[in-house]
Each structure stands twice: as structure tokens, then as C-alpha cells.
Amino acid sequence: xxxxxxxxxxxxxxxxxxxxxxxxxxxxxxxxxxxxxxxxxxxxxxxxxxxxxxxxxxxxxxxxxxxxxxxxxxxxxxxxxxxxxxxxxxxxxxxxxxxxxxxxxxxxxxxxxxxxxxxxxxxxxxxxxxxxxxxxxxxxxxxxxxxxxxxxxxxxxxxxxxxxxxxxxxxxxxxxxxxxxxxxxxxxxxxxxxxxxxxxxxxxxxxxxxxxxxxxxxxxxxxxxxxxxxxxxxxxxxxxxxxxxxxxxxxxxxxxxxxxxxxxxxxxxxxxxxxxxxxxxxxxxxxxxxxxxxxxxxxxxxxxxxxxxxxxxxxxxxxxxxxxxxxxxxxxxxxxxxxxxxxxxxxxxxxxxxxxxxxxxxxxxxxxxxxxxxxxxxxxxxxxxxxxxx
Amino acid sequence: xxxxxxxxxxxxxxxxxxxxxxxxxxxxxxxxxxxxxxxxxxxxxxxxxxxxxxxxxxxxxxxxxxxxxxxxxxxxxxxxxxxxxxxxxxxxxxxxxxxxxxxxxxxxxxxxxxxxxxxxxxxxxxxxxxxxxxxxxxxxxxxxxxxxxxxxxxxxxxxxxxxxxxxxxxxxxxxxxxxxxxxxxxxxxxxxxxxxxxxxxxxxxxxxxxxxxxxxxxxxxxxxxxxxxxxxxxxxxxxxxxxxxxxxxxxxxxxxxxxxxxxxxxxxxxxxxxxxxxxxxxxxxxxxxxxxxxxxxxxxxxxxxxxxxxxxxxxxxxxxxxxxxxxxxxxxxxxxxxxxxxxxxxxxxxxxxxxxxxxxxxxxxxxxxxxxxxxxxxxxxxxxxxxxxx
Numbered sequence: 001x002x003x004x005x006x007x008x009x010x011x012x013x014x015x016x017x018x019x020x021x022x023x024x025x026x027x028x029x030x031x032x033x034x035x036x037x038x039x040x041x042x043x044x045x046x047x048x049x050x051x052x053x054x055x056x057x058x059x060x061x062x063x064x065x066x067x068x069x070x071x072x073x074x075x076x077x078x079x080x081x082x083x084x085x086x087x088x089x090x091x092x093x094x095x096x097x098x099x100x101x102x103x104x105x106x107x108x109x110x111x112x113x114x115x116x117x118x119x120x121x122x123x124x125x126x127x128x129x130x131x132x133x134x135x136x137x138x139x140x141x142x143x144x145x146x147x148x149x150x151x152x153x154x155x156x157x158x159x160x161x162x163x164x165x166x167x168x169x170x171x172x173x174x175x176x177x178x179x180x181x182x183x184x185x186x187x188x189x190x191x192x193x194x195x196x197x198x199x200x201x202x203x204x205x206x207x208x209x210x211x212x213x214x215x216x217x218x219x220x221x222x223x224x225x226x227x228x229x230x231x232x233x234x235x236x237x238x239x240x241x242x243x244x245x246x247x248x249x250x251x252x253x254x255x256x257x258x259x260x261x262x263x264x265x266x267x268x269x270x271x272x273x274x275x276x277x278x279x280x281x282x283x284x285x286x287x288x289x290x291x292x293x294x295x296x297x298x299x300x301x302x303x304x305x306x307x308x309x310x311x312x313x314x315x316x317x318x319x320x321x322x323x324x325x326x327x328x329x330x331x332x333x334x335x336x337x338x339x340x341x342x343x344x345x346x347x348x349x350x351x352x353x354x355x356x357x358x359x360x361x362x363x364x365x366x367x368x369x370x371x372x373x374x375x376x377x378x379x380x381x382x383x384x385x386x387x388x389x390x
Numbered sequence: 391x392x393x394x395x396x397x398x399x400x401x402x403x404x405x406x407x408x409x410x411x412x413x414x415x416x417x418x419x420x421x422x423x424x425x426x427x428x429x430x431x432x433x434x435x436x437x438x439x440x441x442x443x444x445x446x447x448x449x450x451x452x453x454x455x456x457x458x459x460x461x462x463x464x465x466x467x468x469x470x471x472x473x474x475x476x477x478x479x480x481x482x483x484x485x486x487x488x489x490x491x492x493x494x495x496x497x498x499x500x501x502x503x504x505x506x507x508x509x510x511x512x513x514x515x516x517x518x519x520x521x522x523x524x525x526x527x528x529x530x531x532x533x534x535x536x537x538x539x540x541x542x543x544x545x546x547x548x549x550x551x552x553x554x555x556x557x558x559x560x561x562x563x564x565x566x567x568x569x570x571x572x573x574x575x576x577x578x579x580x581x582x583x584x585x586x587x588x589x590x591x592x593x594x595x596x597x598x599x600x601x602x603x604x605x606x607x608x609x610x611x612x613x614x615x616x617x618x619x620x621x622x623x624x625x626x627x628x629x630x631x632x633x634x635x636x637x638x639x640x641x642x643x644x645x646x647x648x649x650x651x652x653x654x655x656x657x658x659x660x661x662x663x664x665x666x667x668x669x670x671x672x673x674x675x676x677x678x679x680x681x682x683x684x685x686x687x688x689x690x691x692x693x694x695x696x697x698x699x700x701x702x703x704x705x706x707x708x709x710x711x712x713x714x715x716x717x718x719x720x721x722x723x724x725x726x727x728x729x730x731x732x733x734x735x736x737x738x739x740x741x742x743x744x745x746x747x748x749x750x751x752x753x754x755x756x757x758x759x760x761x762x763x764x765x766x767x768x769x770x771x772x773x774x775x776x777x778x779x780x
Contacts, residue, residue: 039430048420050608050616050665077467077617080655106638106649113652116506215760219441219659226440226659227467230498248496249751255729257743259496262503262751265470269616270608275661339645353647361639361652 009306009334010341013325016300017347017383020293025346026384029322031224031285036278044274052247056277058133061230063280068197068205068261070232072212072239075268075276076246076338079194079216082229083111085245085266085278086212089164089231089238092186093119097153097366099187101131102355102373104166108192109356112164114331120153121367122161126377128313129324131165132372133181139368140185145256151185156366162188167196169382170321173311175201182210191216194229197222198287198319200231207232212242217272222286222319223279224386225272289387290320296390297323298385306331320385327379338381352380399604399724400698400731403715407737407773408691409682415736416774419712421614422676426668435666444660446667450567453670458587458595460603460622462629465658465666468635468727469584469606472619475503475635475656476602477552479621479628480578486551487543487756489577491521492745492763494556498582499746502554510543510550510746511757514766518703519714520563521555522762523571529758530575546756552578557586557596559611559772560711561702565591565599572600580604584619587612588677588709597622600735602632612676612709612777613669615662679777680710686780687713687773696721710775717769728771742770747776 044050061073076082092098094116100108102121109119122139125132144151144160151160164181165173175191182189193199193207194216200206207213211234218229231242244250249263268276294311301309306328312318327335335351342349355377357367434440436466451463468471482488484506490498499509505591512529515522523731534541534550543632553572555563564579572579583597585605590596597603602625607618621632634640639653658666685703691699697716702708717725725741732739747757 030438031440033438037435038432042428045423045431048423049609050421052617080654106640106653107655110638110652110654194757208595215498219439224441226661227442227657228654248500250496254733255740257496258749260750262500263496264500265468265497265617267617269662269763271616272659273662343644350645359648360650383706 004093006278009331010338012304013307013338014342014345014347016304017342019300020296021347021384021389026348026389028348028350028382028384029220029387030388030389031219032386033278035282037275040278041271044271050271052267056270056273057268059132060268060273060276060280063277064230067280067283068208068232070205070208071234072232072236074231074239074242074246075273076229076231076266077268078218079214079226080111081246081264081266082108082214082216082231083107084114085264086190086214086231087111087115087117089241090162090174090190090211090300092161095158096221097156097158098161099163101166101170102357102370103352103377104192104356105128105194105353106356106359107194107363108164108166117161118365119356120361120365123261123368123370124168124373125174126376128173128373129168129310129376131178133174133177137181139279140181144185146186146304149186151187151353153366160187162190164190164192166194167199170196170199171198171310171317172196172201172206172316172318179209185277195321196222196319198283200317202315208234211235212238217276222290222321223276223283225268225276225279226277228268228272236379259283286318286387289390290385293385293387293390294320294323301325312317313338322382323385325381326376326385327381329375329379332378335378335381347382350382352377397516397554399721400728403697404696404729404735404737407692407732410686411737411774411779412513416480416738416779417731417736418740418774419610420773420776420778421609422776422778423668425672427665430664430668431661434661440661441659442657444663446660446663447658450666450670451665453667454620457670457673458598458622459625460595460598462622462626463761464621464629464632464636465663466619466621466656468617469604469619469656470497470501470609470654471636471654472604472606472621473497473582474602475632475654476580476621477501477505477507478635479631480552480580482551485548487546487548488551489553491556492747492757492760493519493558493742494582494593494744494746495584496749497584497747498554499752502624507551508548508755509746509752510755511760512761513570513576513758514558514763515564516762516766518563519558519561519700519766521568523564523567527571530571534575536576539576541577543756550577552580553579556582556584557589560586560589560716561700562586562596562706562708569599585611585681585711586709588673590707592705598624600626601625602628607666612680612711613666614674615658615666615669618658618662676777677709678751679780680775683775683777684710684713684780691715712772715771715773715777716766717771719765719769720769722770725768725771738774740772742767
């Protein structure tokens with residue numbers, strides 16, 4: 001009887017949201033600039049170093065290394081570029097397959113295709129919204145074989161080169177078990193931590209568990225550089241190579257233009273890094289605000305029937321990048337009604353991404369069973385999450 | 391007897407440069423921020439729209455369209471990204487060949503490889519420093535055949551899909567004859583106008599002659615957005631598709647994430663566009679300053695033996711992005727001495743790029759005879775060119 005329940009649920013959600021965010025129109029996630037943004041932008045302009053080199057790029061990388069605990073950080077133009085280069089450095093080659101969750105932003109799979117490799121979609125679990133490690137292990141046991149230390153997809157004959165967990169809405173995936181799978185099946189772990197700056201798994205920052213990890217500083221993220229991303233690694237050779245590849249692969253020389261491989265123009269401009277330095281100083285406060293917002297929402301949604309607020313997985317400290325409602329299975333068909341009523345009320349909400357295996361460009365790529373992803377994709381609603389709302 | 395001549399030439403060059411730029415240390419090209427940069431950056435921050443959407447992106451594209459006379463402009467993250475997408479939209483596919491000058495920045499050829507196509511290097515001429523149209527025509531007559539309206543390289547069997555003139559140091563290539571070649575041989579013309587914003591050929595802005603053209607706003611260019619580029623076209627379908635491909639190929643929808651092809655995260659952030667709007671307002675003055683600097687250098691180098699200052703090709707109005715000395719053939723072996731003495735004296739100079747066919751990643755790709763490019767690459771020295779020097 002959805003026609004009867006639906007108005008109630010949508011109305012309840014609107015009221016619960018209003019009780020937290022007040023009466024004004026609110027976006028899904030807006031950045032705030034409350035620190036040294038001005039000072040650093042002015043310093044950057046005054047220096048005339050706004051572009052491909054400058055002290056803010058170095059400083060942003062150093063500050064990020066300190067914050068995340070990653071030994072090395074290479075800043076780049078956005079998270080997609082970061083993942084493209086991380087996959088290349090992980091050894092992903094033309095014809096390989098790369099395991100990614102089916103429920104993720106399209107950039108995760110796009111980056112795989114830039115390596116002329118194929119995304120291979122796997123299921124997620126409801127505890128983390130990230131890859132379901134137990135089911136992945138079963139799937140790999142049934143569908144792969146080991147040949148000369150490589151994991152071969154028995155159905156396609158292709159090498160499964162990398163595994164890319166994405167820490168959905170800032171919540172860490174089941175890293176301990178994913179690391180174990182990567183080890184057991186000879187697959188390289190590369191973390192897509194685009195959404196999880198400020199999120200920790202067992203006290204260690206996301207993006208620092210894999211051989212490489214990547215971050216995003218797009219305008220909708222916890223901190224922003226306008227557009228930007230970063231590659232994290234503890235391997236000095238990979239870090240050097242990442243910097244080289246993202247800066248046109250130019251060799252050091254007093255004046256000659258010598259490039260020893262096909263490179264990319266992926267460096268973060270200094271002016272974007274200047275913004276990033278100021279934003280990063282405010283990151284602990286922003287994460288704290290976002291965690292407080294979660295508590296307020298938790299209180300507000302405590303008595304709303306048919307929906308629950310997603311909370312961080314155990315042993316995790318999440319940045320709560322996007323606050324997330326999970327509709328009960330029987331309310332899934334009312335998702336669009338809730339979306340419509342909240343957005344009409346000036347409360348910006350959105351569903352999860354369409355599963356990537358359902359998009360035209362990825363329809364013919366391999367997929368595991370995606371039962372949980374399919375269920376969650378019909379039941380997730382992200383609600384206003386700006387740190388300023390707390 | 392180079393050992394005797396060399397010290398004189400290098401000393402003469404240093405003296406001539408000093409007579410124009412004065413006693414201080416000077417860079418090759420530095421940006422200046424003398425207009426509304428502050429105002430627009432502040433407006434951008436205050437709006438909180440620093441990232442993937444915002445009014446400065448739209449305005450920058452509109453202003454560029456007005457300035458260049460291109461019907462449509464799509465701003466992107468840098469000139470390399472612009473060329474990558476322009477080549478894709480020109481129909482460049484895996485296995486194709488794309489004609490590019492051997493003397494250009496590595497990005498021209500890199501962008502070709504991103505399409506899984508092969509750069510095919512051709513010679514330049516000393517009047518324009520761009521592609522030698524007459525010799526290209528001869529080369530195509532001898533080395534290609536037409537099959538079903540396509541130009542086939544008889545030596546490799548591959549389709550020659552596109553021709554990419556690059557307007558070297560801001561000087562327009564021989565566009566009239568290149569257009570005629572593209573027409574006669576069924577090759578798509580895509581202009582790499584990364585260096586030539588503000589340069590005109592027969593009164594028409596460079597980058598608007600081909601099916602598509604591309605610009606760069608890197609920090610070393612005539613105007614800068616920190617990092618940035620743009621795609622120019624007069625074709626509305628291509629413009630729409632360029633915007634679509636550079637913004638993750640997302641379809642318009644109230645909330646769903648639907649992507650109908652493999653897209654790219656190539657959009658220019660609003661904060662970079664804000665800088666660009668302010669810079670673009672100053673472009674006419676900057677070009678005027680750079681043309682005045684040329685006249686000063688012309689006077690200063692008038693009596694220096696063994697070298698001449700490169701001046702704009704006939705029927706062209708050049709932005710003189712990088713001022714260029716051409717050493718006489720017999721002085722070529724003294725190029726490094728001149729580079730060393732000028733740089734040691736605090737006058738930043740640099741040679742032309744190493745010819746791309748000589749770089750490791752491009753060594754095995756097809757090349758025409760490159761006699762003039764080889765000669766020029768040993769004889770070119772770029773000298774300090776900032777608009778502020780005039």
C-alpha cells in the first residue's frame with residue numbers, strides 16, 4: 001500500500017530535516033571559507049606563481065602527508081587524474097581487469113578505462129556501503145585461477161590486476177579483509193579515498209592502506225581546492241614516478257625539454273593549492289562539525305519509521321562526508337517521492353549513483369552478483385551535509 | 391673558428407638584452423595581475439562556487455568567444471585536455487595517425503597518444519616556425535592514397551585522420567595552405583593554438599580556422615588561469631559534445647547520475663575562471679606590450695651579427711608570446727654558450743623543444759624529412775618576453 005505510506009514518510013523526512021537545519025534552503029554540501037583562504041590567495045597572486053610550480057603546492061603536499069600519515073603525497077588536478085595515475089603505477093595495463101564496486105561515482109570506472117583496462121563490478125555490503133569482502137573472496141575462489149603469480153579471470157582469460165575499494169560517503173570499507181584478499185589473490189590494492197579525507201580505519205587514515213590511494217578536493221568534498229586531487233603512497237619510487245608522470249615526464253635539465261615517457265599535464269596549479277592549504281587547516285573542525293551534524297540527525301530520525309540513518313562501521317572514525325538515509329526495503333519504491341518532496345521543500349537531497357554496470361558505457365563489462373548494491377541503490381538518500389549546518 | 395666567435399656572440403646577446411630589460415634578473419615569461427583579479431577571486435570565494443560550476447566559467451567562455459570570434463568556447467583544465475578532447479571530437483580513433491609538427495611542446499603529441507593514435511611528425515618552415523605546407527603537400531602526394539574518402543598512409547596502412555598545426559611562440563602557421571591541404575586530402579584540421587591567444591591570421595583569430603582549436607592559459611602563457619585551456623569551435627553539436635565529454639558525460643536529470651559514454655573530469659574550476667575573466671580584460675594591453683617589446687628588441691638586435699630576431703609572418707598579427715632569436719647556421723654550435731651566458735647573467739633564455747621524434751616515447755613513430763625542424767631546433771633561443779618588460 002505505498003500510496004498511503006508514501007506521503008507520511010516524505011513528510012516525516014522533511015520535518016526531521018527541518019528540525020536540524022532550520023527553515024532556509026539548504027544545499028547537499030557547500031564549502032565554507034573561514035580561515036586563511038584570503039591571505040594565501042593574495043600571497044599566491046603577489047608572488048605571481050599561480051601555476052605549475054610554487055610553494056603552496058609543496059606545502060599542501062607536506063601538510064597532507066602530515067595529516068594522513070602517508071609518507072608521500074603528489075597533488076594533482078582532480079581525483080579522477082589521481083586514480084588514473086595510481087592505476088598506471090599499480091601496473092594496470094591494456095586488457096587487464098580492475099575490480100571496483102558497482103556503487104561508486106563514475107570516475108572510478110572511467111579511470112580504469114583510461115588505462116585501456118576493463119572495470120569488473122563487484123557487490124557491496126550494508127555495514128560499510130563498500131566492497132563486501134566475504135562475498136568477494138568467494139567470488140574470486142570460484143571465478144579465478146592463479147597463473148605465474150597472477151590472478152586470472154577464468155571467464156574472460158584476463159588478468160585481474162587491481163582491486164579498488166571506494167570509501168562510500170566517507171565511510172571506510174572493510175580494509176582488513178580487503179588487504180587479505182589482495183594478498184591472497186595477488187591483486188594490487190589501490191584505494192579510491194576521494195570521499196574519505198578525514199576518515200580512519202582502526203586509527204589509520206584511509207588511502208594509506210593500499211599500494212597507492214587517491215583523494216579528491218572537488219567543490220563538494222570536505223575540503224576543496226576548486227578542483228584537485230592527490231595520490232598517496234608510502235613507496236618513494238612510486239611517489240617519484242607519480243610526480244614525474246603528472247608533470248609531463250620531463251627530465252631535470254638546465255634548459256632542454258627531455259621527456260622519457262608519455263606523461264600527463266595533471267599537476268595542481270599553485271593557486272588551487274593555496275586554497276587547499278587554508279582549507280586543510282580547518283579540516284579537523286570541519287570533520288568535527290560533520291560528526292556533530294550526524295548526531296543531530298540521529299536524534300531527529302530516531303522516531304521516523306521506515307528509514308534509518310547510516311552510521312560509521314565499527315572500528316572506524318568517519319568524516320561523514322555525505323549523511324545517508326537508508327530506506328527500509330518496503331519503502332524503496334517511495335524513494336523518488338521523498339527526493340521530490342525534500343527538493344521541492346528546498347532541502348537538497350539525492351539518491352546514490354546509478355549502478356555503473358547499468359550505464360551504457362559499462363554494460364558489457366564483467367559483473368559479480370550485485371544483489372546488495374541493487375538493493376542499496378534503490379534505498380539510499382543523501383541529505384544536506386555541509387559542515388556549516390552543525 | 392667558433393672558439394673565437396662564440397664569446398663575442400654571447401656577450402653581444404647579453405648586452406642587447408640588457409639594453410632592453412635593464413639590470414635586474416628577468417624570467418622568460420611571468421604573468422602580471424593588474425586588473426580585477428582580486429575582485430573576482432573575492433566574489434568567487436564569497437559565492438562559495440569555487441569548483442565545477444559557477445558564473446565565472448560561463449562568463450569566461452562568453453568573453454573568450456567574443457574575443458576570438460569563435461561561436462562556441464568550452465573551458466577546460468588545461469591545454470592538453472583541450473587537445474585530447476578536440477582530437478576525439480575530430481574523429482581520431484585508436485590506430486589512426488595524426489600529423490603534427492616535430493617542433494612543438496610534448497603535449498601536442500601526448501594528446502594524440504591519449505586517443506591511442508600515433509603522432510606522425512612533419513617538417514616546419516623558417517617563415518612561420520609552423521608546418522611547411524608546400525612540403526607537406528608533396529609528402530602527402532608521395533606517401534598517401536585516398537580510399538573511400540580517407541587518407542591512408544601507404545607505408546603503415548593507417549588512416550591519417552587529423553592535421554594539427556601548432557602556432558609556434560604565438561606566430562600563426564600558414565593556415566590558408568594548410569586548410570587547402572586538409573580539404574584536398576580529407577584530413578580534419580585541428581589547431582593547437584595553445585601559444586597564440588591574441589594572434590590573428592588575415593584578421594581572423596588563430597584557433598578558429600580548423601574544425602576545432604585549442605587554447606592554453608598555463609602560467610607561462612599570455613594570460614593565465616593558473617592552469618587552464620579551452621576548446622574553440624563554430625559547430626554547435628561539437629561544442630555541446632565537448633562540454634558533455636569534459637564534464638563526465640552526465641545527462642541532465644533532477645537527481646540521477648546517468649552517464650551515456652566514457653567521460654572526463656576536465657572542467658575548469660570556477661576559481662580559475664575568475665582569474666581568467668580578470669586576465670582576459672587585460673589581454674589587449676598585454677599583446678600591445680609584447681608587440682612593443684618586440685620593437686625594442688628589434689632595435690637592440692639590429693646590429694648584432696650572427697643572429698636575427700624572428701618577426702611575425704606576413705598577413706599575421708602575432709601576440710609575440712615568446713620572443714625568438716634565430717642564430718645563423720654557422721652560429722648554431724654556439725647556442726649552448728649563449729644559453730649559459732645569458733642564464734648566468736640572470737637573463738632567462740631557453741632553446742626550442744627537443745624535436746619530438748628524438749624523444750624516447752616517440753622514436754618509433756612515423757616522420758617525414760625534418761631538415762628545417764632539425765636546423766631550427768639547433769638555432770632557436772627564446773628570450774625574456776613578459777609583457778611587463780615593455
